[in-house]
Amino acid sequence: MVRKGNERSIDRFERRHGGEGYIITRKLINTNDELNGKGRLFSHITIAPHSGIGFHMHEGETEIYYVMSGKGEYNDNGTTVPIEAGDVTFTPSGAGHAIHNPNDEPLDLIALIIYG
Amino acid sequence: MVRKGNERSIDRFERRHGGEGYIITRKLINTNDELNGKGRLFSHITIAPHSGIGFHMHEGETEIYYVMSGKGEYNDNGTTVPIEAGDVTFTPSGAGHAIHNPNDEPLDLIALIIYG
Numbered sequence: 107m108v109r110k111g112n113e114r115s116i117d118r119f120e121r122r123h124g125g126e127g128y129i130i131t132r133k134l135i136n137t138n139d140e141l142n143g144k145g146r147l148f149s150h151i152t153i154a155p156h157s158g159i160g161f162h163m164h165e166g167e168t169e170i171y172y173v174m175s176g177k178g179e180y181n182d183n184g185t186t187v188p189i190e191a192g193d194v195t196f197t198p199s200g201a202g203h204a205i206h207n208p209n210d211e212p213l214d215l216i217a218l219i220i221y222g
Numbered sequence: 223m224v225r226k227g228n229e230r231s232i233d234r235f236e237r238r239h240g241g242e243g244y245i246i247t248r249k250l251i252n253t254n255d256e257l258n259g260k261g262r263l264f265s266h267i268t269i270a271p272h273s274g275i276g277f278h279m280h281e282g283e284t285e286i287y288y289v290m291s292g293k294g295e296y297n298d299n300g301t302t303v304p305i306e307a308g309d310v311t312f313t314p315s316g317a318g319h320a321i322h323n324p325n326d327e328p329l330d331l332i333a334l335i336i337y338g
Contacts, residue, residue: 107298107311107312108296108298108303108305108309108310108311108312109309109310109311109312110308110309111289111306111307111308111309111310112308114308114310132308134286134288134310135286135310140284140286140312141284141336142284142336142337142338143338144260144261144336144337144338145260145336148286148288148334150288168256168257168258170250170251170256170264172250172264172266172332173227174290180224182223182224187224189224190227191227192226192227192228192230192248193224193225193226193227194224194225194227194230194250194251195223195224195225196223196224196225196256216288216332218264218334220257220258220260220261221258221260222258222259222260
């Protein structure tokens with residue numbers, strides 16, 4: 107099955123998890139069944155310039171980010187590190203993270219949440 | 223944990239599953255444990271110009287492609303359809319697929335394989 111990009115809903119969230127500015131999310135799955143019940147999120151996220159996702163925890167699941175383009179500052183369970191295109195982040199159950207884009211260009215990433 | 227892009231192995235495969243030309247894969251996970259044992263592949267794949275991945279089946283797993291950039295021809299379990307940046311493809315257990323890039327520009331996609 108092929109789902110065209112122009113059939114996809116695009117959502118805009120302001121101050122996500124208390125972060126600055128806004129993000130745009132494109133859900134790559136319509137239901138968790140499309141991950142065979144093994145996860146709950148597979149999305150292309152754009153973090154607008156001077157925007158971010160505030161710090162939040164994950165419990166009972168792992169979130170992975172893959173940075174497609176742009177640069178940003180990543181809070182890795184309390185430690186801030188620079189990230190850029192090509193980097194992968196892992197947030198296992200019991201850990202937290204945040205991400206901020208301080209630049210004038212968008213920061214695009216793939217986000218995947220798998221249970222466990 | 224952050225894994226930098228320049229710490230990642232890059233593999234080149236010729237005539238993958240009998241397809242033309244070559245593809246480049248960047249594994250976003252090092253072991254299946256990084257998907258909590260719920261899948262076996264999460265990769266950024268570049269299909270070189272005039273190259274492809276030949277038809278192959280998936281059993282006991284679902285593969286999802288997200289086209290990041292470029293255009294191509296996708297064989298969706300026997301039916302060929304055009305695909306382009308933004309499109310998502312699903313190949314559930316018992317189905318097969320192939321992908322070909324007939325153009326002079328690369329075709330880049332994210333591939334995810336989840337069991338079930």
